[in-house]
Amino acid sequence: MPCTTVLVGRKASHDGSTMIARTDDGSFNVKKLIVVEPKDQPRKYKSTISHAEVELPDNPLRYTASPNVDLKDGLWAATGINAANVGMTATETITSNSRVMAADPMVRLQKAKARRDREVSGGIGEEDFLVLVLPYIRTAREGVLRLASLLEQYGTYESNGIAFNDENEVWWMETIGGHHWIACRVPEDQVVINPNQFGMDAFDLEDAFGSQEAHLCSADLREFIAENGLDLKMDGAFNPRDIFGSRRDMDHIYNTPRAWFMGRYLTPYSHRWDGGNAEFTPESDNIPWSLKPDRKVAAEDVKYMLSSHYQGTPYDPYLSRDTGVRGQYRPIGINRTGVTSICQIRPYAPECAKGVEWICFGSTTFSAMLPVYANVPKMPDYLSKVTLDASTENFYWSSRMIGALADPHFHATVQQVERYENAVFTEGRKLIREYDAKIAETGDLRLAEETDRRLADMAKAETTAALNKILQTASERMRNRYSLADL
Numbered sequence: 001m002p003c004t005t006v007l008v009g010r011k012a013s014h015d016g017s018t019m020i021a022r023t024d025d026g027s028f029n030v031k032k033l034i035v036v037e038p039k040d041q042p043r044k045y046k047s048t049i050s051h052a053e054v055e056l057p058d059n060p061l062r063y064t065a066s067p068n069v070d071l072k073d074g075l076w077a078a079t080g081i082n083a084a085n086v087g088m089t090a091t092e093t094i095t096s097n098s099r100v101m102a103a104d105p106m107v108r109l110q111k112a113k114a115r116r117d118r119e120v121s122g123g124i125g126e127e128d129f130l131v132l133v134l135p136y137i138r139t140a141r142e143g144v145l146r147l148a149s150l151l152e153q154y155g156t157y158e159s160n161g162i163a164f165n166d167e168n169e170v171w172w173m174e175t176i177g178g179h180h181w182i183a184c185r186v187p188e189d190q191v192v193i194n195p196n197q198f199g200m201d202a203f204d205l206e207d208a209f210g211s212q213e214a215h216l217c218s219a220d221l222r223e224f225i226a227e228n229g230l231d232l233k234m235d236g237a238f239n240p241r242d243i244f245g246s247r248r249d250m251d252h253i254y255n256t257p258r259a260w261f262m263g264r265y266l267t268p269y270s271h272r273w274d275g276g277n278a279e280f281t282p283e284s285d286n287i288p289w290s291l292k293p294d295r296k297v298a299a300e301d302v303k304y305m306l307s308s309h310y311q312g313t314p315y316d317p318y319l320s321r322d323t324g325v326r327g328q329y330r331p332i333g334i335n336r337t338g339v340t341s342i343c344q345i346r347p348y349a350p351e352c353a354k355g356v357e358w359i360c361f362g363s364t365t366f367s368a369m370l371p372v373y374a375n376v377p378k379m380p381d382y383l384s385k386v387t388l389d390a391s392t393e394n395f396y397w398s399s400r401m402i403g404a405l406a407d408p409h410f411h412a413t414v415q416q417v418e419r420y421e422n423a424v425f426t427e428g429r430k431l432i433r434e435y436d437a438k439i440a441e442t443g444d445l446r447l448a449e450e451t452d453r454r455l456a457d458m459a460k461a462e463t464t465a466a467l468n469k470i471l472q473t474a475s476e477r478m479r480n481r482y483s484l485a486d487l
Helices: 098-103 129-136 140-154 221-227 240-244 256-266 299-306 395-442 446-476
Strands: 003-008 018-024 034-036 044-046 053-055 063-065 079-081 087-093 160-165 170-176 180-185 191-194 215-217 339-345 355-361 370-373
Touching: 003 087, 003 160, 003 170, 003 299, 018 087, 018 160, 018 170, 018 299, 063 129, 079 129, 079 339, 079 355, 087 129, 087 339, 129 140, 140 160, 140 170, 140 180, 140 215, 170 191, 170 240, 180 221, 191 256, 256 299, 299 339, 299 355, 299 395, 355 395, 370 395, 370 446, 395 446
Parallel strands: none
Antiparallel strands: 003 018, 003 191, 018 339, 034 063, 044 053, 063 079, 079 087, 087 160, 160 170, 170 180, 180 215, 339 355, 355 370
16 A cells, blocks of 8 residues: 655654654545454454454454454554554555565465365455554564564565554564565664655664564575575675665656655755755655654654655645646655554653554645544544544544645645644644643543543544635635626
8 A cells, every 4th residue: 555654763753752653545545543452352363355364362452543444345454552552553565576576476365266166365464464463562573573473474465564663662674575574673863764665775684693683584584585686786785675675767756756855854954855966866766764863853743744745846736836847746645545643652651641643534734633542442433433424523534625625725725724733733732741740640541531532522623613714715716706796
């Protein structure tokens, strides 16, 4: 699924927290935010897409998830935080190459062609990962190891990048072919930018096959590379992106421009991103996978990057003048996004309130991002009770409506959208600060559920007010307007 990922190490964040974030860019998938209690977690899982069947342990943790409302194509739980304060986002669809695919083919469903034939199930994939992993891990590293064991046993039918975080670490994992994988711990003072490509551009094989402090991989990765002639290095440097990734013209339209915009935002002073002497352009293949930002990063910065339409550049599709390259590149804040989340684990908060999930529905360019405590028995109706029919009674559809109305009238509505987004950020932070203190003082976790209800009520009020204003502006600018009063 086309997505964009941002990962923030704890020393790169403004408050010492870790953050993993991703836009889930499906095909206008209707999404909701729910809590899955241990009693509701299946003990035997079957994939809708691949028909793979997986036996699950008997001791799941409670966790949040953002599944599809329509289950005809599977659950697609997307992202969440469990009761042990571990976050997971799955997955970033990534690219590969024919050499890798030939050496370790994808494990795809083989349907029975005749009555006497036996169906052969496929591997596991984005539809399945979160449900199979998040309820059973207590650290980010454990997330990598559990998913790795499942990949080695069942295989996968697609190329994916998966992120995990706890209060200390962020780990990024990329699949290689049908069964192989590679993972590394994100440097604490850096931010990762990953747009639908195989991302890692450096990897310490000695560490992966030694102390494994910050690098993990398939046990036979060295042999796999050597036996299949995958190593392309000329200078002795091991670059996973060159070995396992792609180098296509389409990447320069669809992927690398997104990395360029995010890198440009994070390091405007320490790297040159514009002009004739730029180190990196929107079509550079060597944009770093991780960067030390010029200033520390907050959730607002992550939201800004994931809302990008190349604002401030000639590539912005909303420019009123034709620059010759306007709308040339795939935006990050694309129209078809279902849900975007930031899983933030805060070491300074009370144990039961460390996990905050920032949730945003619809196109991030026009939508607000709301924080909620993750360790609660259930989510408010405004976030969880989402119907397949459009309704202003939930955050998902209201967000979609704002985007659809504002987009054709961008310049007339952009300030209204910005005020709305800022109001939800501001009021959301106020409530989280207030209840962090109350929970720390009382130890009463029930206060977290109360906070989430207040947060949802606030979001509904702000969203309704914004929708009213933007609807009025859009109505006034309809094409069938006429200046002669007929009243």
